[in-house]
Amino acid sequence: DSGVTQTPKHLITATGQRVTLRCSPRSGDLSVYWYQQSLDQGLQFLIQYYNGEERAKGNILERFSAQQFPDLHSELNLSSLELGDSALYFCASSDGHDAGELFFGEGSRLTVL
Amino acid sequence: AQTVTQSQPEMSVQEAETVTLSCTYDTSENNYYLFWYKQPPSRQMILVIRQEAYKQQNATENRFSVNFQKAAKSFSLKISDSQLGDTAMYFCAFMPYNQGGKLIFGQGTELSVKP
Numbered sequence: 001d002s003g004v005t006q007t008p009k010h011l012i013t014a015t016g017q018r019v020t021l022r023c024s025p026r027s028g029d030l031s032v033y034w035y036q037q038s039l040d041q042g043l044q045f046l047i048q049y050y051n052g053e054e055r056a057k058g059n060i061l062e063r064f065s066a067q068q069f070p071d072l073h074s075e076l077n078l079s080s081l082e083l084g085d086s087a088l089y090f091c092a093s094s095d096g097h098d099a100g101e102l103f104f105g106e107g108s109r110l111t112v113l
Numbered sequence: 114a115q116t117v118t119q120s121q122p123e124m125s126v127q128e129a130e131t132v133t134l135s136c137t138y139d140t141s142e143n144n145y146y147l148f149w150y151k152q153p154p155s156r157q158m159i160l161v162i163r164q165e166a167y168k169q170q171n172a173t174e175n176r177f178s179v180n181f182q183k184a185a186k187s188f189s190l191k192i193s194d195s196q197l198g199d200t201a202m203y204f205c206a207f208m209p210y211n212q213g214g215k216l217i218f219g220q221g222t223e224l225s226v227k228p
Contacts (some may be wrong), residue, residue: 002159045215
């Protein structure tokens with residue numbers, strides 16, 4: 001158990017809809033990262049938050065947004081969903097140091113029909 | 114752009130034997146970190162081993178060791194005494210020194226350990 005909790009574990013929705021994925025980091029970790037794992041794109045970094053502030057951005061679509069709340073949990077919002085958004089979305093957390101180990105959650109499997 | 118390449122989509126090994134997974138990367142950075150992550154069927158990403166580019170000594174974690182060749186930009190993973198529980202997808206990942214947490218992953222190698 002990594003200590004990172006993601007909900008929901010599975011989600012099925014229709015094109016055009018909006019979903020929110022939630023992540024609770026390990027106790028004490030200030031940084032949260034979101035990654036997308038899909039068959040065609042592999043594992044891709046989406047975005048990082050550190051203590052409530054956006055720190056780094058990767059290949060995140062404009063239809064996607066994220067935030068980190070004062071209690072350090074994070075949410076990834078996906079809107080106007082397309083079939084190609086079907087993927088496993090991982091959250092990871094770390095203590096925020098550059099060389100710090102990332103601890104991954106079990107992921108949220110999103111299926112868009 | 115930095116890229117990570119794993120040229121072996123699938124590999125298999127007999128239980129108790131040794132297997133080596135290959136990884137090459139491309140970067141102009143001098144300082145960075147390299148990782149091997151394991152993703153078993155449970156799908157959770159688990160860190161196997163980490164290497165700092167400035168260290169010449171190859172990292173070792175129990176049955177797992179790496180062969181880090183900085184000039185060749187190569188970072189292979191050796192698993193000794195393979196166990197059934199090692200069956201998983203293995204991902205090689207690169208992280209620039211000043212971009213903590215922003216991992217660049219390879220496409221993965223699916224390893225099957227056979228009894």
